[in-house]
Amino acid sequence: MRASDRAYQRLREEILDGLLAPRTVLAEVEQAARLGVSRTPVREAFGRLVADGLLAAQSGRGLVVTELSAGGVHELYELRTALEDQAARLAAQRRDPRVFEDLARRFAAAGDLVHLGEEGLHRYYELTDDLDAAIDEAVRNSYLADALRAARTHLVRIRRLARHDPGRLREAAAEHLLIVEAIAAGDAGLAAHATHVHLHKSKTHFVRLVERHLDETSNAPSATVATTGA
Amino acid sequence: MRASDRAYQRLREEILDGLLAPRTVLAEVEQAARLGVSRTPVREAFGRLVADGLLAAQSGRGLVVTELSAGGVHELYELRTALEDQAARLAAQRRDPRVFEDLARRFAAAGDLVHLGEEGLHRYYELTDDLDAAIDEAVRNSYLADALRAARTHLVRIRRLARHDPGRLREAAAEHLLIVEAIAAGDAGLAAHATHVHLHKSKTHFVRLVERHLDETSNAPSATVATTGA
DNA sequence: GAACGGGTCTGTGTATACATTCGCGCCGTC
DNA sequence: GACGGCGCGAATGTATACACAGACCCGTTC
Numbered sequence: 377m378r379a380s381d382r383a384y385q386r387l388r389e390e391i392l393d394g395l396l397a398p399r400t401v402l403a404e405v406e407q408a409a410r411l412g413v414s415r416t417p418v419r420e421a422f423g424r425l426v427a428d429g430l431l432a433a434q435s436g437r438g439l440v441v442t443e444l445s446a447g448g449v450h451e452l453y454e455l456r457t458a459l460e461d462q463a464a465r466l467a468a469q470r471r472d473p474r475v476f477e478d479l480a481r482r483f484a485a486a487g488d489l490v491h492l493g494e495e496g497l498h499r500y501y502e503l504t505d506d507l508d509a510a511i512d513e514a515v516r517n518s519y520l521a522d523a524l525r526a527a528r529t530h531l532v533r534i535r536r537l538a539r540h541d542p543g544r545l546r547e548a549a550a551e552h553l554l555i556v557e558a559i560a561a562g563d564a565g566l567a568a569h570a571t572h573v574h575l576h577k578s579k580t581h582f583v584r585l586v587e588r589h590l591d592e593t594s595n596a597p598s599a600t601v602a603t604t605g606a
Numbered sequence: 607m608r609a610s611d612r613a614y615q616r617l618r619e620e621i622l623d624g625l626l627a628p629r630t631v632l633a634e635v636e637q638a639a640r641l642g643v644s645r646t647p648v649r650e651a652f653g654r655l656v657a658d659g660l661l662a663a664q665s666g667r668g669l670v671v672t673e674l675s676a677g678g679v680h681e682l683y684e685l686r687t688a689l690e691d692q693a694a695r696l697a698a699q700r701r702d703p704r705v706f707e708d709l710a711r712r713f714a715a716a717g718d719l720v721h722l723g724e725e726g727l728h729r730y731y732e733l734t735d736d737l738d739a740a741i742d743e744a745v746r747n748s749y750l751a752d753a754l755r756a757a758r759t760h761l762v763r764i765r766r767l768a769r770h771d772p773g774r775l776r777e778a779a780a781e782h783l784l785i786v787e788a789i790a791a792g793d794a795g796l797a798a799h800a801t802h803v804h805l806h807k808s809k810t811h812f813v814r815l816v817e818r819h820l821d822e823t824s825n826a827p828s829a830t831v832a833t834t835g836a
Numbered sequence: 837g838a839a840c841g842g843g844t845c846t847g848t849g850t851a852t853a854c855a856t857t858c859g860c861g862c863c864g865t866c
Numbered sequence: 867g868a869c870g871g872c873g874c875g876a877a878t879g880t881a882t883a884c885a886c887a888g889a890c891c892c893g894t895t896c
Contacts, residue, residue: 378849403877414851419878420653427657429752436859437877454696455689455749462688519685519760522659523753530749608879633847644881645848666889667847 380417383407384424391430391441392532398443401434428529446587449534453579456527457572463511463520464555464571468564471514476560479507483556486549490542497540500549507552514559537585544581551577610647613637614654621660621671622762628673631664658759676817679764683809686757687802693754694785694801697744698794705740706790712736713786716779720772727770730779737782744789767815774811781807 387407390396408418422439425431431439482503489496508528512521551574558567617637620626638648652669655661661669712733719726738758742751781804788797 380849405877415878416850416852420650423650423653424657427654429749437857451747451749454692454747455753458688458692458750459685459753462684466684517681517684519659519681519757520688523685523689523756526753527749610879635847646880646882649848650879667887 378417379413380420383411383413383417384421386411387421387425388428388430391425392529392536394533394536396441398441400441401438402431402441403438428526430529444533444537444586444589446583446590448530449579449583449586452527452530452534453575455523456531457575459520459524459527460571460575461568463515463524464559464567465564466517466520467511467514468559468562468567470516471510471559471562473560473562475510475514476556479503479510480553480556480560482506483549483553486552487546490545494540497538497545500545501535504552507556511559534582534586537589538582547577548574608647609643610650613641613643613647614651616641617651617655618658618660621655622759622766624763624766626671628671630671631668632661632671633668658756660759674763674767674816674819676813676820678760679809679813679816682757682760682764683805685753686761687805689750689754689757690801690805691798693741693745693750694789694797695794696747696750697741698789698792698797700746701740701744701789701792703790703792705744706786709733709737709740710783710786710790713779713783716782717776720775724770727768727775730775731765734782737786741789764812764816767819768812777807778804 387396387402396402402422404415404418404422407422408415411418422431426433426439430442432442434440486500486503489500492499508524512524515521551570554570555567555574558570617626617632626632632652634645634648634652637652638645641648652661656663656669660672662672664670716730716733719729722729738754742754745751781800785797785800785804788800
């Protein structure tokens, strides 16, 4: 694998995991040294991360890890709703029913994950990732898939703020089950509307999370440069 | 301005204008020599063009200018509909009415452009570009705007195949006028539905264009390497 | 004659050296 | 004391040199 790919993947994961916190300033030489490669692959990785919206040019020199905000979550969901509603609609028209019948069984059983704590939440995310993949596969539209991938990238960052919440997990499982059943049944309209409803509830949940998170960290900015300096 | 930015812009324009035809193979050294810069900025430009979906990695070595196909137009419009419907809906909720009232006047007068031939078509594209910009401005959602920009990039390539068509231009002007009036009036539902209808008609029109274009060029592949070699 | 293997050669990937620009701090002046 | 200009320095932007890989060609063999 190419060094630039590894640099990109590594930095991307570190941003998504929060190891590189929002507002952290990244310099080429510094990261090149840390990752054990030269500036060239790091520059390429930076370029891709900027395109992903995970890094942004700082006023003046340097790149910063982009910030999460409640307003940003609203904006992200305005995009996500448009894309996922459409994807669900198209998936219902083009799916292999067996794939979604299988997913329906797994979502129906997902209530049990409630008892596994954080591990259960993690397992649930794997399940929703499988659903996303199944929808992409059914829709067979690379333009839509690319746009969805970009939107989901940012979702991962928000999702990371969540702790296990049995009530919300049970609700989400019921919402997802309805979506999957609608797709399996080939009911495009229901699939789209059920997706819309689910995303609305999901958004409400996450906006609350982000607001709480920003409150908690407002006096202790997440950027490492700022904290280590003080 | 940076050499890599100029390389990117130049190559992008050449692809969108069809100067670099689909299936054309691009090599770093070759383009570096042609553009009068070193490989480094060319590599960066290539990376951005791949992210834009205008270049794709060829099997083996080299990058190729991506192809247009009727199926691709369908896929593109599945994405575009999702994004533009949502954008129109949100614009109707957030617009400054004066901006769209002004646009409505311009679209109402656009019928006159029919008499200007190709120049009229060009002028009409400028008008729709202004509408796109006004919608982005009203929506104020960077995620959505980025996704729309990506989709519109590909649209430009398809649009290039069009010749002046008085009938279609008059129809399009009427459809656009309805959209703009709905946004000006703050009627989000109508704005979204009018956009959907317009895009459906637009898609039908362009699919026909692309099919005809592919027919015409099927025996004379557009890639320069193929034609000069034969 | 076709298929497989080795060698060459071109093109990409990475490192590094060089150029350039812009930020930051210091000093001077008002 | 504050503001502005100047200079230094560090970080980015570009060029180039080097390493490596894989694609193509040719020869050989079956």
